[in-house]
Amino acid sequence: MDNREVIETTVNNMKSLYKDIGEIIQIIEENMENQGFKPFGMDAACTWESSSSFKEANSWLSTYFSRAYCRDDISRRAVGFCIHLGGYSPAEQRKLERLSMKFPFLNISLLEQKEDFKRKDARERREVWDWVWGAGWYKDETVKKRKIRNNLVFEEYEGGARNLTYFVDLLALTKKETIQRVIIEPMVKLYEGGENWIASNKLPILPIKASDED
Amino acid sequence: MLAAEIYGKMSGGNPAYERMEDILTSYVLSLFRYLNNLEIMEGFLRKARNIEGHNLTVANVKSGDVFFWPLLNFGGTNCREPDAFICLEEENGKKLAVAVEAKYHSGLSNILGKSEASGKEEAEKLLEKEGESLVEFRHQLADEYCGLKCGKWTFRKVYSKYDPQIFQAKAERKYLLYITSHHEFPKGDIMEAIEATRDRKGCERALGNCGVNASNEIYWVGWRDLYAVIEEKGMLQVPSKACMDYTASEQCLIADLAEVLRIRGLKTFDPFRDLKPVQLVSNIIDDHFLFDGLKPVGLYESIIQI
Numbered sequence: 001m002d003n004r005e006v007i008e009t010t011v012n013n014m015k016s017l018y019k020d021i022g023e024i025i026q027i028i029e030e031n032m033e034n035q036g037f038k039p040f041g042m043d044a045a046c047t048w049e050s051s052s053s054f055k056e057a058n059s060w061l062s063t064y065f066s067r068a069y070c071r072d073d074i075s076r077r078a079v080g081f082c083i084h085l086g087g088y089s090p091a092e093q094r095k096l097e098r099l100s101m102k103f104p105f106l107n108i109s110l111l112e113q114k115e116d117f118k119r120k121d122a123r124e125r126r127e128v129w130d131w132v133w134g135a136g137w138y139k140d141e142t143v144k145k146r147k148i149r150n151n152l153v154f155e156e157y158e159g160g161a162r163n164l165t166y167f168v169d170l171l172a173l174t175k176k177e178t179i180q181r182v183i184i185e186p187m188v189k190l191y192e193g194g195e196n197w198i199a200s201n202k203l204p205i206l207p208i209k210a211s212d213e214d
Numbered sequence: 215m216l217a218a219e220i221y222g223k224m225s226g227g228n229p230a231y232e233r234m235e236d237i238l239t240s241y242v243l244s245l246f247r248y249l250n251n252l253e254i255m256e257g258f259l260r261k262a263r264n265i266e267g268h269n270l271t272v273a274n275v276k277s278g279d280v281f282f283w284p285l286l287n288f289g290g291t292n293c294r295e296p297d298a299f300i301c302l303e304e305e306n307g308k309k310l311a312v313a314v315e316a317k318y319h320s321g322l323s324n325i326l327g328k329s330e331a332s333g334k335e336e337a338e339k340l341l342e343k344e345g346e347s348l349v350e351f352r353h354q355l356a357d358e359y360c361g362l363k364c365g366k367w368t369f370r371k372v373y374s375k376y377d378p379q380i381f382q383a384k385a386e387r388k389y390l391l392y393i394t395s396h397h398e399f400p401k402g403d404i405m406e407a408i409e410a411t412r413d414r415k416g417c418e419r420a421l422g423n424c425g426v427n428a429s430n431e432i433y434w435v436g437w438r439d440l441y442a443v444i445e446e447k448g449m450l451q452v453p454s455k456a457c458m459d460y461t462a463s464e465q466c467l468i469a470d471l472a473e474v475l476r477i478r479g480l481k482t483f484d485p486f487r488d489l490k491p492v493q494l495v496s497n498i499i500d501d502h503f504l505f506d507g508l509k510p511v512g513l514y515e516s517i518i519q520i
Contacts, residue, residue, distance in 0.1 A: 001493035006508050009490050020485035023397070027483065030398035176397065176483055 014061075021065055021083055024173055028081065029067060031184040037069035037191075040078070040117070041125040048129055063087045066129040068111070071191070075116040079187045080132040081108045083170060095137055100209045104170040108183055109135035110190040113161040136165025150199040151208045164195055167206040217244050217282045221370065235318040238478065239282075239297045239393075241471055242440060243314065246280040246300055247374075248467065251459050257443040259312070262391055262435035265404050270389060270433050272310060278302040281369045281378045288357065288365035289417060296358050299369065300391075301381040311378075311385035313362045315355060316393040318437075318478075322403060325352040355407035359390045359428055360414065392434045395480060399434055407432055437480040444472045445482060 001009075025046055029039065046067055051059035068080030086103035088096070096102075109132050118124040136153035139146060145156040156162040168182050182203055189197040198205075218224050223236035245255050252275045262270040281299045288294070298314040315322075361367070362382075369378045382388075392407075394400060412425025444450060449457065449468050457465050475481055492511045 009492050016488040027397045034401040
């Protein structure tokens with residue numbers, strides 16, 4: 001195989017992968033809507049922060065995809081997921097290695113804060129997506145408390161906001177029933193306060209090294 | 215497959231996304247007209263579900279036909295144009311009529327006064343903005359359902375052994391079928407249609423149980439379900455036992471349709487199958503500074519099998 005074929009195959013693989021990811025997100029979205037949830041933002045966007053500048057070639061390719069949801073009845077909570085394909089910075093990769101996390105994976109997170117979420121606000125959506133992106137693994141200086149139990153990560157931030165996160169192997173999502181079982185149902189349960197439900201239902205979530213506990 | 219052109223749906227006056235939708239509708243539903251054996255189309259209809267989770271009951275279809283883009287008039291809904299009207303006759307002589315509203319990329323064309331609204335949320339926003347004095351929210355599926363039950367239909371004359379007016383007036387069972395690209399049952403659209411039927415204002419013929427009937431008689435099926443039926447019948451393998459029931463030209467028609475569905479991203483959910491391994495790089499020009507970061511990749515497997 002010469003470079004020409006490598007490039008052609010790589011580009012076709014990326015298109016195919018993006019199409020599959022789009023379908024997975026569509027399945028999640030339609031199920032969440034059927035459960036009475038509404039997405040953050042007013043459109044179907046799921047990528048952010050990629051660059052179109054020739055000076056930022058490293059940021060051209062979208063490698064993470066997120067959507068977040070809430071219901072009108074509990075406006076200080078949100079649930080969301082982020083699909084991580086890889087190609088992260090060495091520092092970010094080290095954080096993931098410490099948790100034994102391998103690409104490609106998803107994190108599914110419950111977010112809670114003291115104020116109401118502004119679901120329709122574009123800036124708020126971006127902030128929520130940023131939060132979902134790093135929830136459970138990024139652990140910057142704003143995280144004040146962190147606990148790992150039963151492969152679930154609990155984090156608390158300055159000001160009292162908190163999140164609860166678990167991880168799923170992207171390549172395990174080959175059936176709609178699996179998406180329903182490991183993403184939709186747990187997301188709804190988490191939102192409704194069923195934090196213990198996740199641990200007690202022995203979901204096939206990714207194991208996390210507990211050594212990161214503090 | 216000629217219907218879209220015959221009915222003038224390919225003209226440049228229509229937006230591209232509408233043409234895509236009309237052509238797909240014409241490709242798929244024409245099979246009711248072109249196939250001698252309607253088993254695949256029966257299977258497709260049987261995949262349809264209503265809000266109660268019940269599948270559409272259809273069995274032993276003797277023959278059928280489809281009439282595209284009829285016009286219907288029901289109260290203030292004279293502008294409605296469902297995508298198709300399917301006439302089916304069962305072995306026992308019973309008649310079944312199915313009005314079809316098909317979508318590909320676009321959403322429903324709901325109407326609020328003189329404005330179009332794609333959903334109830336948008337309609338409510340318009341209502342807030344423009345005031346309560348506007349006429350009520352008119353839901354496309356509700357209009358077509360009411361039209362199916364009590365409306366006046368106009369069909370274009372085409373070669374057929376069936377008279378759709380007879381089916382419209384006398385069919386034992388009548389259903390509205392909503393076909394979309396969704397993976398999951400579009401609960402919001404269907405619920406809104408049922409509520410709009412129940413709450414229809416100024417309808418002299420409205421029965422007390424219109425809303426209840428609508429929840430039983432409005433069905434949804436995905437384009438992907440047709441691909442699944444074709445796949446389940448083994449029609450994508452050559453040779454297949456199922457192919458024995460179809461002529462060579464029918465097999466080609468079905469295989470081509472499956473390919474169109476695949477190209478349009480409407481095949482059964484089956485991710486990560488199309489990824490190709492990338493082999494080691496051997497460059498024809500050794501002295502280069504670009505592309506030296508490319509790495510070989512093999513097919514990967516899931517860590518956890520669920």
